[in-house]
Amino acid sequence: MNEDPLEFVDPETTQDEILIATYRALSKYGYAELTISKIGDEFDKSPSLIYHHYEDKEALIFDCLEFMLEHFEASLVETTIEDPNEALINFLEVGMCLGPDEPDQLIRTLTQLRARASHNDFYEHFSRSDRVFQDHLEMIISEGIEEGKFQDCDPEQVATMLFTTLTGILYRRTTSDIEGGIAPLRTELTHYLESRLGINSEVEIDSNKGFYTK
């Protein structure tokens, strides 16, 4: 998620502008280092407006995540899957930071908030967010089967497995040193995709193309 997913968003209200500024500040500094003053630096209007809209950092971050998820969901409506194979690999690589780049501060923040999700509002957010991503994966797989490009399988089941493994990769990458790095995981994911969908997943990825891009 190294591209800016909100690059093409046209903010409709001051609140939208605040949330976009929050996203940018979060990506730079992460949760612990985030301050209203740093958000103010990313914001074209007076920082005092932020205090007018939000009581604390947590409420601001919560709305920021919801805003991003809604934007992602809306962008899916406009998405046409031209090549399911490419769409799948693109999702795995770009969407879940499977590439060589280190997960950024935003991803670290998501890990931290998620870990606290068992006892607050974020539980609902992450349950819904998981469903959105997983449903998108399921749609790509169904499309691939329909077009005869993937072998038959249970798309929901395979999407659940893929999404869970990717979540595990991201979680481990942000919280520990994975012995042997990410290479063995890519190889095993390739094996799984071959055995389950009958595809060769060693597709060229345009790393400038994220699933947020129009």
Place this chain on the structure above:
Amino acid sequence: MNEDPLEFVDPETTQDEILIATYRALSKYGYAELTISKIGDEFDKSPSLIYHHYEDKEALIFDCLEFMLEHFEASLVETTIEDPNEALINFLEVGMCLGPDEPDQLIRTLTQLRARASHNDFYEHFSRSDRVFQDHLEMIISEGIEEGKFQDCDPEQVATMLFTTLTGILYRRTTSDIEGGIAPLRTELTHYLESRLGINSEVEIDSNKGFYTK
């Protein structure tokens, strides 16, 4: 991890007794609710001894996790893998809470501490802990290949994939509501084990037998 992994541990020092009491209190109440007084309830001696040994809750929990990991590592030295197939499934089921039981408070605590691991001492702990669990999985797989029970593969690579997927399952179970529950994940893991190791993993599991058990 619903059995008590420290049941057979013979505490050698007062500090060992404190750490065992910490483990029991953590399993009951989780991180946020843990207090020295609750640890005192699990401890046979005067609770004031806890303050004598530890400055704060975080240092106590850190040593508790290290103590459990050392105990697990020591128990592996005594372990003989009689049936690699059974050992593998046992590891997946019991060790990683793949069973129907909800992850307990200890698992939730591990998730919370892990999420903060990118910026404190726990990063080293979880990196080492991952290596211990993953190496054990690798040993089981190597043993299975050597005995001709598993088809040939790269044991380290497969262990990395399995451990990462299990970590993802545990992480999602403690932080969100997995649509469709755990059943699709079990089916896909079974498929992966069949295609990678050539085994039928639908083995009967004795849920009273954990890998901590002597």
